[in-house]
Amino acid sequence: MSGQRTKQRKISATDLDTLAGVPDEAKPTAFWLWLNADPLGRVLADPRVLARRMKTGEPLDLVAGRVEGHLYMLMDAGWLTTFDHFGDEWILLWHPLKVDMRDVHITSPEPPENLGRLPAGYPVAVGGGRVGARERAREEVRAEGAARAAAWDAVQADRVPAPERPERPWALDAPPMFCDKHMPGGAGQKKCGPCGDARRIRDEWMLTRVYEEKLTDYHEAKQETEGVWDDEPF
Structure with a gap:
């Protein structure tokens, strides 16, 4: 993803507002992704690779486990999602920083056109072997949800559904x-x-x-x- 490191990136107040629903524990990883993903907000979703690039001086397994936990939190908060590209899992930030795109060459893969934002609390997994299964699960859940919504609207259009209790974030415990x-x-x-x-x-x-x-x-x-x-x- 050549060109991205030569472009200055600034985090604005509007950017910081997007972190409102992100647990404080995961915010350092969110900032790192802002500054190190490509200008379109894409980076390979491998916790060990990300941990090695962070160069914290801590044991790799410890940092990778912490990063993996943070990615769970960021996806749970709806701040990023992942997509599959020929068996590799990629991160996509929903709110990448604004960057001057002139003379920037992007080599990261394009996400699928039907990639939708997942609701907060959607069960997710990071890295290794489950990408295809998760994509099929997402498609099935979306299809089932659309069918249920249509049936509900047809039978009880005047009834307001009860709110669902959100899943408790790990960081609170x-x-x-x-x-x-x-x-x-x-x-x-x-x-x-x-x-x-x-x-x-x-x-x-x-x-x-x-x-x-x-x-x-x-x-x-x-x-x-x-x-x-x-x-x-x-």
Whole structure:
């Protein structure tokens, strides 16, 4: 995606408004994506590749797990989505920064024309092997939703549907980011050992949640492939 690094990018107040629904935990990754995705807001959705590019000095697995958790949050908040291109999963930011596009050469793939914005709380997965299944699931959910909406409008057009309770974001249940003394804003430029301990505990908690979600998906898929057997003879 040559040309994108030579173009100055500025984050405006309008841009910051788009982060209103994003958990604070995921905002550093959102800022990084703003400044490092291509000018159209596209970048390969591989948490390990992204973690390696961030160069935080921390263990790669730790950073990759944290980035993966942040991507879940950003998709859950409707700030970005993903799409498949010949087996590779790509991130698409819904609100990329404004960039002077003159002399910029874009090499990232075009997202599908029917790519729609997912509602907040839509179940998502990041990276590896599930892209095609998720795309089929999205299409099926959209088709089923359209059919239900049409039937509902035809039978009970005058009835207002009950609001759905939103899914609780992980960040609200996570351990605090900083020590009690420096909550909620942190220690700033000063180094604080208790703050570092709190962050490591929070990172481990987030990694555990991501792992639990992956295990849940694994066991659900395993149940579907194995089927249910009973004791009745053939």
